[in-house]
Amino acid sequence: MPTHAYVPHAPGYVDNDGPKIVTSRFPHEDSYTLERYEATGGYDGLRAALAKKPSEVHDDVREATVLGRGGAGFPAGVKWGFMPPGKYPYYLVVNGDESEPGTYKDRLLMERDPHQLIEGCLITCYALGLAQCFLYVRGEMALAQERIAVALNDAYAKGLVGKNILGTDFSVDITLTWGAGAYIVGEETALIESLEGNRGMPRLKPPYFPAAIGLYGQPTIVNNVETLSNLPWLMLNGPSQYKTYGSEDSPGTRMIAVSGHVNRPGVYEIEQGVTTFRDLFYSDNFCQGIREGHELKMFVPGGGSAPWFFPEQLDLPLEARPVGAAGSMLGSGAIMVMDETTDAVKAALRLVRFYARESCGKCTPCREGTTWEERVLQRILDGEGRPSDIDMLLDIADNISPGPYPNAADPSQGLEAVPFPPKQTTICPLGPSSVAPITSTIRRFRHEYEAKITKRDSIPVMAETSEGGS
Amino acid sequence: MxxxxxxxxxxxxxxxxxxxxxxxxxxxxxxxxxxxxxxxxxxxxxxxxxxxxxxxxxxxxxxSFYEMFKFHPVGAYMVNVCTNLSCQLLGGEELLDHAEKTLGVKAGGTTADGMFTLEDVECIAACTEAPCLQVNYRYKLRISHDEFDEMIADLRAGKAGDIPEHGTLATIRQSIPAGMGAGIVPPEEASEAPVWLARNDSPDGES
Known part of the structure; x- marks a missing residue:
């Protein structure tokens, strides 16, 4: 008896038959209340953690290989180990500034199960000896801010956050903070800048991780909302149970948002590494196929920043290593599906325009390059394109991200995959991300570009008349 | 003032x-x-x-770095229509065109009566529910052109429902009850190791 269905109080989320680690309470309408949370095992993960030494909690997270769910997929337990010993205070910054095109799992987690996130924050603070936690929520997510505020107020009142948590010597404050509309603040050093009250521009690297130098110059762990939401379950059930889900390289589940031209777009919790794109798009348990009468043309497998995939990549599992080798990334777990009615140039322009608007302006190749990419694509789409424009786009792209850009294989042209990640001339990956839609579409659909190009490269020289000029 | x-x-x-x-x-x-x-x-x-x-x-x-801050008067209701890829695929641009006609302003403009400011925005994280928009950061999902017009008519008639005036985000704020906080101090006053880390050095994990 299939139970999978949309859940009216959590629009977009599909409750299906799969295992649930982070969305287990979503079917309850009141999942965001402390009452429901405590009735369903809430804060027992924290109790289990507090019964262990802090270092043992860190060991559990390391052993479970909890991969970061924000985009880069770096193991949280390893990241936690990068903090220099003894340089107190240490801070935790929770990245809830979800803004990647196509992505919206974190918003659901914050709106539907704020206590689970708070519990995950507390477990992290306990394990690492952190002085304070900052929960940074995207500015536009008013309901998420409200749900977290209420959850924190309730948790403080019951002694679950703050001084002497659950009657122990463990004390930590969690501060809810929120942004004001800037995609780049999702980059962890830009997030820290924003939290310090500055313009949200990424910091120079190295250091590559704020674990070395972060908030107020102190060691800082920046973790994604979904990553931390896994911890209460992990503490309660242990690493070996956690690893029964997913694959060896990518244990556990992750939340995937599939949007675009499928019959049942939605946010699904899936097992990592074992579910394939084909399963996700076509099976009854997930998206139930491409919309009626149409067929798959292409898809973005991991948020707007990922190089595009095509029908040949459908049988890849949703797992970082094979997807990376095939020329793209899983990123933030957002998949955008496009059928044959989609204009490749128009779709590429829309994503490029996003990067042009969101470039913070710090690095010249990105600030200038994304703007030019947008202008050239726009004129091609407007019927004002010149034959040299295709090479010009590739040249601008090469200035932001030199060398062969990651791309999927195209057997019909005898082209092999170029593995992820791209090289970059910029501090952060925003600029290189703008290249993905361009190279993906030019490589595959050059004819669509050529068909739109109507202008000549140069103005024809007028023959001189015998009477001479003026 | x-x-x-x-x-x-x-x-x-x-x-x-x-x-x-x-x-x-x-x-x-x-x-x-x-x-x-x-x-x-x-x-x-x-x-x-x-x-x-x-x-x-x-x-x-x-x-001035952040888009949500406005440094000049805007409409009582900020209507933010998403046109990023997921919404574009399912009618986001057509919705924006329709909104421009209904409100009589281009994206970025404010209606003469000061009621509405229309914006063409980037992804607002409701991609499976395209096309979507936010009014003062409250979602309207899978919205048709007719539903858009109804929404505008309702707002003009004072029927705002749960939508506050522009500027209000969460209607409930965080508040740490007196005596319940761990104590928030400047970084230079927190240079000692947290007490519970001493558990790492004791054989039974108790401090």
């Missing part, structure tokens, strides 16, 4: 108290100023600078 009102000054002080460094409160305080006036005024930025030991230029320098 667009410095913080007495009630909002108390809220501002409470917000500042939750950060180890005052300047970190800058963005939330700019939101509070926008909540009070509908946009961020020069006087409000001067007041924020006083409260956070910064200069008005620093406040504006930070604020």
């Amino acid at each position: 667009s410095r913080f009102s007495d009630a909002n000054l108390a809220i501002a002080d409470d917000i500042i108290s939750r950060y180890p460094v005052k300047k970190s409160a800058l963005i939330p305080l700019l939101h509070l100023a926008q909540e009070q006036e509908g946009y961020v005024t020069d006087d409000a930025m001067r007041h924020i600078a006083e409260l956070t030991d910064t200069t008005p230029a620093e406040v504006k320098g930070t604020g």
Whole structure:
């Protein structure tokens, strides 16, 4: 008896038959209340953690290989180990500034199960000896801010956050903070800048991780909302149970948002590494196929920043290593599906325009390059394109991200995959991300570009008349 | 007068108290100023600078980086239509065109009666529910052209439902009850190892 269905109080989320680690309470309408949370095992993960030494909690997270769910997929337990010993205070910054095109799992987690996130924050603070936690929520997510505020107020009142948590010597404050509309603040050093009250521009690297130098110059762990939401379950059930889900390289589940031209777009919790794109798009348990009468043309497998995939990549599992080798990334777990009615140039322009608007302006190749990419694509789409424009786009792209850009294989042209990640001339990956839609579409659909190009490269020289000029 | 009102000054002080460094409160305080006036005024930025030991230029320098802050009057309702890829695939651009016709302004414009400002925005994280929009940061999902017109008519008729006026985000704020906090101090006053880490050195894990 299939139970999978949309859940009216959590629009977009599909409750299906799969295992649930982070969305287990979503079917309850009141999942965001402390009452429901405590009735369903809430804060027992924290109790289990507090019964262990802090270092043992860190060991559990390391052993479970909890991969970061924000985009880069770096193991949280390893990241936690990068903090220099003894340089107190240490801070935790929770990245809830979800803004990647196509992505919206974190918003659901914050709106539907704020206590689970708070519990995950507390477990992290306990394990690492952190002085304070900052929960940074995207500015536009008013309901998420409200749900977290209420959850924190309730948790403080019951002694679950703050001084002497659950009657122990463990004390930590969690501060809810929120942004004001800037995609780049999702980059962890830009997030820290924003939290310090500055313009949200990424910091120079190295250091590559704020674990070395972060908030107020102190060691800082920046973790994604979904990553931390896994911890209460992990503490309660242990690493070996956690690893029964997913694959060896990518244990556990992750939340995937599939949007675009499928019959049942939605946010699904899936097992990592074992579910394939084909399963996700076509099976009854997930998206139930491409919309009626149409067929798959292409898809973005991991948020707007990922190089595009095509029908040949459908049988890849949703797992970082094979997807990376095939020329793209899983990123933030957002998949955008496009059928044959989609204009490749128009779709590429829309994503490029996003990067042009969101470039913070710090690095010249990105600030200038994304703007030019947008202008050239726009004129091609407007019927004002010149034959040299295709090479010009590739040249601008090469200035932001030199060398062969990651791309999927195209057997019909005898082209092999170029593995992820791209090289970059910029501090952060925003600029290189703008290249993905361009190279993906030019490589595959050059004819669509050529068909739109109507202008000549140069103005024809007028023959001189015998009477001479003026 | 667009410095913080007495009630909002108390809220501002409470917000500042939750950060180890005052300047970190800058963005939330700019939101509070926008909540009070509908946009961020020069006087409000001067007041924020006083409260956070910064200069008005620093406040504006930070604020002007972020799209949500408006430094001039805008409509009572900010209508933000998403046209990013997921929405584009399912009619986001057509919805924006329709909104421009219904409201009689181009994206970026404000209606003559000061009721609505229309914006063409980037992904607002409701991609499976395309096309979608936010009115003062409250979602309208899978919205048809007719539903859009109804929504505008309702708002004009004063039927706003749960949508507050522009500037208000969460309607409930965080508040740490007296005596329940762990104690938020500047980083230089927190250079000792947290007490519970001593458990790592004891054989049974108890401290």
